[in-house]
Amino acid sequence: MNILIKNAFIVTMDEEREVIEKGYLFIEGETIKSVGAGEYKGEIENTKVINGENYCVMPGLINAHTHAAMTLLRGYGEGLPLMQWLNEKIWPMEAKFKEEHIKTGTELACIEMLRSGTTTFNDMYFMQEQVLEVVKHMNMRAVLGIPIIGEAWESQLKASLDIIEKLDKEKSENLKMMFAPHSPYTLSYDALKSVAQIAKEKNKGVHIHVSETEDESNIIREKYNKTTCELLEETGILKNPVVAAHCVHLTKGDMNILKKSEVSPVYNPQSNMKLASGTASVGEMLDMGINVCIGTDGTSSNNNLNMFEEMETAAFLQKLKYSDATMLSAKNALKMATYNGAKALGFKNLGVIKEGFKGDIIMLDLNRPNMVPIYDIHSNLVFSTNGSEVQYVIVNGNVIMEKGEFLNVDEEKIIYESNKMCKKLIY
Numbered sequence: 001m002n003i004l005i006k007n008a009f010i011v012t013m014d015e016e017r018e019v020i021e022k023g024y025l026f027i028e029g030e031t032i033k034s035v036g037a038g039e040y041k042g043e044i045e046n047t048k049v050i051n052g053e054n055y056c057v058m059p060g061l062i063n064a065h066t067h068a069a070m071t072l073l074r075g076y077g078e079g080l081p082l083m084q085w086l087n088e089k090i091w092p093m094e095a096k097f098k099e100e101h102i103k104t105g106t107e108l109a110c111i112e113m114l115r116s117g118t119t120t121f122n123d124m125y126f127m128q129e130q131v132l133e134v135v136k137h138m139n140m141r142a143v144l145g146i147p148i149i150g151e152a153w154e155s156q157l158k159a160s161l162d163i164i165e166k167l168d169k170e171k172s173e174n175l176k177m178m179f180a181p182h183s184p185y186t187l188s189y190d191a192l193k194s195v196a197q198i199a200k201e202k203n204k205g206v207h208i209h210v211s212e213t214e215d216e217s218n219i220i221r222e223k224y225n226k227t228t229c230e231l232l233e234e235t236g237i238l239k240n241p242v243v244a245a246h247c248v249h250l251t252k253g254d255m256n257i258l259k260k261s262e263v264s265p266v267y268n269p270q271s272n273m274k275l276a277s278g279t280a281s282v283g284e285m286l287d288m289g290i291n292v293c294i295g296t297d298g299t300s301s302n303n304n305l306n307m308f309e310e311m312e313t314a315a316f317l318q319k320l321k322y323s324d325a326t327m328l329s330a331k332n333a334l335k336m337a338t339y340n341g342a343k344a345l346g347f348k349n350l351g352v353i354k355e356g357f358k359g360d361i362i363m364l365d366l367n368r369p370n371m372v373p374i375y376d377i378h379s380n381l382v383f384s385t386n387g388s389e390v391q392y393v394i395v396n397g398n399v400i401m402e403k404g405e406f407l408n409v410d411e412e413k414i415i416y417e418s419n420k421m422c423k424k425l426i427y
Ligand SMILES: CSC[C@H]1O[C@@H](n2cnc3c(O)ncnc32)[C@H](O)[C@@H]1O
Pocket: 067, 082, 086, 090, 091, 094, 124, 125, 126, 147, 148, 149, 182, 209, 212, 271, 297, 298, 301
């Protein structure tokens, strides 16, 4: 069925059109067919009509770096810096995870993301076969990051070929996969080189943590006498399309490498603040024309998957870092969480409301005290929302949430199962 949204306040994220204060959006099948001001004059046979009065219509948000099933570790291992947090708390708990944990944790993540307007996410976690099933059931758009970490990298790399084959057979436009070597400090030189080679052969991207903490920079400097980016360049990783989470501790030379190699760094401001990792130089990277996008990271270092909150923190923290209130405007933060995210993940025609683009749309209730008045809609969206304003979610032309209710997802059951499972994990 086609979808017509009428009388809506549309934030297109299309530079040529920007904002339509009262207009329509027509989605035919999976694709936006027409968008404009005033009334829709075309056919409306076989069409679901949504009255968009008092709603803001915008592209679905793109979470460019997360570990979805870590929802089950939300609030666990608080108050520690990265290395201690991973070694002493997170990795021992993750060692207990079985398929059912990944399934339920990812389901919980999906409902949390959808409720707060995220329609696409870039995942890096164990047992992506489970993630694949959940994402298909939830009807979301995602990039599955097949993890490679530690000593067992060779067998992991071999196993990853099976899931690539499975996914390639499905030919789903909603789903992609990337190789996800965890980081240069948890993998050997040979492992990084092999991942680089296989990703090239299989024509897939690479999703990796890069230069997150000062500790990491010191480890890599001591081991290789190089910066992390120099190492990634030398191993061939950067010859692939790369999504690099964090990128907090970079030299000017590193930024030049990222620019030259067309890497998309992911800014994860809340995780970086919580683990006291540092503040990425996003202002400089954007000025250089680097495609910086935004991610939440996992919920154990955030502690939620709310991209509206993340955009706000992203902008506030850049203003503070540079002591300059003009840094990272609301509109640019929105662009990073939509257009830039789509570009980073290799989804064509996504992240903008424009004819021919994918029908991934969210609708926010403007009839809320915190959304009034509207002098600058981009500012309202980034600085005033809390995510609960999202009432409609459409992915690839499918309505997933309507008037705040999921249509085909048993939200109550997922929440119940998650709580039950976590009690057993801890005791
Ligand atoms: C190989 S699956 C992903 C792996 O990454 C861990 N992780 C979660 N957050 C971070 C972070 O901020 N830096 C590095 N690693 C992180 C997660 O717990 C999984 O083990």
